[in-house]
Amino acid sequence: MAKTIEVAADRARRGDDTVTITPREIAKSYHVANAPGADALKLFNQLIRAAGERMGDDVEHTARLADLNADKGTRNHSRQHIQPLMLELAGAVLCYDDTNNQRLSLASLIPEMHVNYRHEDTGHILIAWRFGASFRKMAKKSHHWAEIDRMTLLALRSKYSVLLFQHMSALFKLTKVDSETFTVQDLRDAIGVPKGKLKRFSHLNDQALKPAIKEINLISRFTLTASLHKKGRTVTAVMISWAEKPAMQKRKAKAELDRHSTGRKHRLAGTDERIAEHPPFPDNPKMFRHSNFWVQVYHDAGCRADMTMTAQGFINWTVATGKPRSPQLFFNFCKGENTRRGIQ
DNA sequence: GCTTCGTCACGTCCTAACAC
DNA sequence: GTGTTAGGACGTGACGAAGC
Numbered sequence: 215m216a217k218t219i220e221v222a223a224d225r226a227r228r229g230d231d232t233v234t235i236t237p238r239e240i241a242k243s244y245h246v247a248n249a250p251g252a253d254a255l256k257l258f259n260q261l262i263r264a265a266g267e268r269m270g271d272d273v274e275h276t277a278r279l280a281d282l283n284a285d286k287g288t289r290n291h292s293r294q295h296i297q298p299l300m301l302e303l304a305g306a307v308l309c310y311d312d313t314n315n316q317r318l319s320l321a322s323l324i325p326e327m328h329v330n331y332r333h334e335d336t337g338h339i340l341i342a343w344r345f346g347a348s349f350r351k352m353a354k355k356s357h358h359w360a361e362i363d364r365m366t367l368l369a370l371r372s373k374y375s376v377l378l379f380q381h382m383s384a385l386f387k388l389t390k391v392d393s394e395t396f397t398v399q400d401l402r403d404a405i406g407v408p409k410g411k412l413k414r415f416s417h418l419n420d421q422a423l424k425p426a427i428k429e430i431n432l433i434s435r436f437t438l439t440a441s442l443h444k445k446g447r448t449v450t451a452v453m454i455s456w457a458e459k460p461a462m463q464k465r466k467a468k469a470e471l472d473r474h475s476t477g478r479k480h481r482l483a484g485t486d487e488r489i490a491e492h493p494p495f496p497d498n499p500k501m502f503r504h505s506n507f508w509v510q511v512y513h514d515a516g517c518r519a520d521m522t523m524t525a526q527g528f529i530n531w532t533v534a535t536g537k538p539r540s541p542q543l544f545f546n547f548c549k550g551e552n553t554r555r556g557i558q
Numbered sequence: 559g560c561t562t563c564g565t566c567a568c569g570t571c572c573t574a575a576c577a578c
Numbered sequence: 579g580t581g582t583t584a585g586g587a588c589g590t591g592a593c594g595a596a597g598c
Contacts, residue, residue, distance in 0.1 A: 252565090372565060416585050421566065449585080 220267070249406025250302035252373040255380075257282070257299050258306075258323065259367055261343060269345060270354035279329075279339040293331050293339055300327045308348060309403075321348035366434045374405045375426040379434065381405070382456060386436055393455035395443070401452050415449045423452070435459055462545065495539035499525035508544065517548035519555045524548060 250258070262269055264277040279296065303324045310319045323346055330340040345353070362383045370376045381404050385394060396404060398415060405422055419442075427438045436456050443451040496502050502525035503509060509521070517524060528547050532539050 374566095416587085417568075420586080420588095421568090425565090 249373060249377065250299070250306050252371060252376050254299040254302040254306075255373055255376045256368055257296070258303055259362065259364070259380075261324070261341075261345075263364065265345070270350045272344070272347075272350060274326075274342050274344055276340055276342045279341055282341070293329055296329065296341070300324075300329070303327065308346070310348065310352070319348055322346040323349060363434065366430075369433050370429055372422075372426065372429070374407075374422040375429045377405045378423075378426045378438075379430050382430075382436070382438065382454070386456060386458075392457065393453050395451050395453040397451050398449060419449075427454075437463075495528070495544065496525065497529075499523075499529060512544075512548050517551050519548075519551040524551050527551070 249255075260282050261275070261277070264282075265275045268275065279293075304322070304327065306323045308319075308321050308323050310321075312319065324343050325346050326344045328342040330342065333339075362380060367376060367379055370379060382394075385391070398418070401423070402418065405426065407418060407422060423440060427440055431437050435458060437459055439455050439457075441453045441455070442449045443453060495508060499522045503521055508525075512521060512524065524547075528539070528544055531547060532543075
């Protein structure tokens, strides 16, 4: 079985910047005391990715702040802005319970970070950091890796969503299970609810769990469902199950990811009906190939007919029939194009 | 500088289940 | 039957970031 750092190296060689390879132990079997906020968690994810196959080495890693800022979904960090995030990461404690060896470990995630702003006037700010010894040891030994969809993770807004998505990403690639049951305390630990906060389950559910699941379901390629296990009226455990979305829903999630986050709250609540759920179909067939969303539908349908002619055909068909130019109808139209044009 | 929006935490009220 | 405890729904306010 490939080691985590080998998989990270492989992804780096292939230039795959859509995922972050992380030790599954980090994504799942640990929890973070003094859990940082969403921005700091995203920064941590970016640092893991920047370190890549060297995440297990006792070296000082470096990255340009401009490169970190280039990721869609991150705030445009300045030196002043990144300092509190570094403080949050420095204060976060990794709690790892190795149940096989019955050993509980507590360790700093990132004990050392530096900002080199000597050349700030030219826009060159350099971030340098070392991962904590426990993290490095875990990364080196790890044979289980989690593939975390970076675009999705960076688009999430709350820390509860980020931590839940990170935790669940460690499970998505497992084929034999499709659910995980948490005790209420385990769930609090997994999503980083501070001690003494959201004391009642209803608060935890309303303010952390439900919004996190809703947000993840809107923009990721998986659908999460939470079921409550009760003893009487008291919730004793929460089962979270997951399923990969069908192609059409994945496209909707991708389209949401591509849209600006402003107004996402209303789209989550379903209260903003003015905003279309997909970009309009191009009026000019020659412009069709520049519309990523519709080109993706064309490919998903397995269409091998000429792209411009297919777009023109679909426009003609909607004009003749009065049907809407919806993704579902275009998907069906594309599927029929191979047959109509005699393409095997 | 003001407004808007989003996150987070917590309070209140009502209802329902449980223990005695 | 009654008191206690917990859940659900709803509302409010503090705070910070982004947009204008």
